[in-house]
Amino acid sequence: MPDYGSYCPVAMASEVIADRWNPLIIRELVLGNTRFNDIARGMPGISRSLLVQRLRHLEKTGVVETWPAATGRGSEYHLTPAGRDLERVIDSLGRWAVEWLFDDFRPHDVPPATLMWWMHRRVDPSRFPPLRTVIEFRHTAPEPQTIWMVLDHGQASVCLQHPGFETDVLASADTAAFADVFQGYQRWSEAVDAGRIEVAGPPRLTVALPTWFRWSPWAEVTRERAGRPVAGPAPR
Known part of the structure; x- marks a missing residue:
């Protein structure tokens, strides 16, 4: 050093x-x-x-x-x-x-496994369902990959191989859509309403799913910055 x-x-x-x-x-x-x-x-x-x-x-x-x-x-x-x-x-x-540095961000470049790892660190165990819950995140593009997250006893685990338990909630989207929600460019509900993320499972779980995550520590400031017009040149 x-x-x-x-x-x-x-x-x-x-x-x-x-x-x-x-x-x-x-x-x-x-x-x-x-x-x-x-x-x-x-x-x-x-x-x-x-x-x-x-x-x-x-x-x-x-x-x-x-x-x-x-x-x-x-x-x-x-x-x-x-x-x-x-x-x-x-x-x-x-x-x-x-x-x-907002205009230089490239959130869509994150690999699916890294994004899922970041997401599992930003969970809210106090909002978890009382029973073990398996979320299947099906990344459809740019590289198709399925990753499971298991919520159990206040802990979240990321599994790159099938965990051996039945899936309770299925979320399908390209990695860019999941990344946009995590980073704060778009809320989960907005991505679902826009058809960018498809969710399947019991309504009590699909509705609660976004509350299980705290998302990026800078999600709110990113959302605020994304909604702000880019400043033009100063008037002369």
Whole structure:
């Protein structure tokens, strides 16, 4: 990692979070991903060796600490108090990007598995049905793929193979439609009404489905920004 010097608070903070991957690692930890493989799944494109390197750097700088896993196998990564305080920074970065880099966003480029992984992190267990519920997300394009999400005992699991349980709710759409809802460009009900997402299953489940998710942390600000006209050139 580069040494930016200790002559300025911004320079010192940059030594911790200025690397491309460090804010994303902190984002994953803020969202509750503590196992190495779970952190890696939320960051497509990073190599395992580089992730190890960045986690060690964050641990060395006092942002991350390693705990023995509750299962007794392996380790978990957790934010220290200093790391948890960076949640404000991550949120501000996301909001700034929505405000000023909006036209450069490419939400439709997200792979189906990554999108489903992001969605499963942003669930509201207090709204889950009382019994185990299996949602089958059928991605129709650009690459057809079916992914299941199992809601059970307050936990959400993503399955790339059939989980062995019957599907309770089927949601079909191209990945772009699911991504638009998650990112905040369109509400679930709007996408369904527009025919972009098709949902099948008992009405009590199909109606409740969008309440099981909190969607992107920046969904509301994205929705607001998407509805705002692009500013033209300043008058002379």
